[in-house]
Amino acid sequence: MIADVGQKIKNLRKEKGLTLKELSDDTSFSVGFLSQLERGLTTIAIDSLEKIAKSLNVELAYFIQEDRKKDKTVVIRSYEKEVSQVTSNQFIHYDLCGNKDLSMMPRLIEILPSKAKEQIKSYPHCGEEFLYVLEGILTLHIGGQSYDLFPGDSAHYQSTIDHNWCNNTNRIVKIITVHSTKKDT
Template sequence: MENEIGKKVKELRTHKKLTLKDLSELTTLSTGFLSQLERGLTNIATDSLQKIAQAFDVELAYFFPSPNKNRKCVLRSYEKEVFQVVNSRFIHYHLTNDFPERALLPRLIELLPINSQEDISPYAHEGEEFIYVLEGTVTLFINHEQVELFPGDSAHYASTTLHNWANYTNKMVRMLVVSSPNPFTE
């Protein structure tokens, strides 16, 4: 996947007639790192890729391929693909290959940092959710309250309760989320 991301970065950079130095200044990423990325020689963290997306004024999802429709029951860590990027802040990875056929939807969600002044609108929907924080600090909005969740903390609630999540820190948050019913059930 690094090769594909690197190719897309180079295409955007050359299309906008930017040098590696120009892109480095826009993103605070080194020219050496950007050169290696474009050649597929290095991995990139999601928050660094977000800087590049902002520099090019594209959505983060631009850099990720569409999910494949592989139906095996085992999903290897190296096969996991980005399923959806929401508002350039929530990156969803499905943790199953046959998610449309299952009652539960297990996902890995990465939350990029946001400004604490941004308005977070809680919402409700059918079902229930379970979240488990793997990395970082999540602010959970639930029942008109704010609760900080740290690595190893979990929450299980009816999705009909007003809720939402935010990352007010300066580091990536990673969490396991299991939803029922699966909104993608065929």
């Protein structure tokens, strides 16, 4: 994975016409470090990778997401679980299904604590959702109401209702979600 991240950085840097020196000036990382990183000879912390992502004008997920082919896997072992998406550097999504042609999308989502209380924007979309809290306290905003959900609690609702969820605690929250992926007919 280290070599993959380094190669993605190198490809993107060259695509944008930047030299190692220009990337170094923008990120405060040495040219030597960036060179080693691009060649897969060193590792990088997520917060440092985020700095490079900002400099190259991409989301952090660009470097973490795997270029996976659509497969028809029925069973995904715990050790095969891969990060599928990182959103706002706070939500880490793991796909729990190998077959993207099915109508449900199960995911494990880890929600990191937020540094500051932020305004939560609720939104609707087609389909329906089910969520189950594994760890921590999840705050669910739905239809103008808020609910604190604890481990073992669940919710099932039409996604067409304004909704969102967040972590208002100082501990990680882990949930399983299942979204229908086909549009309502």
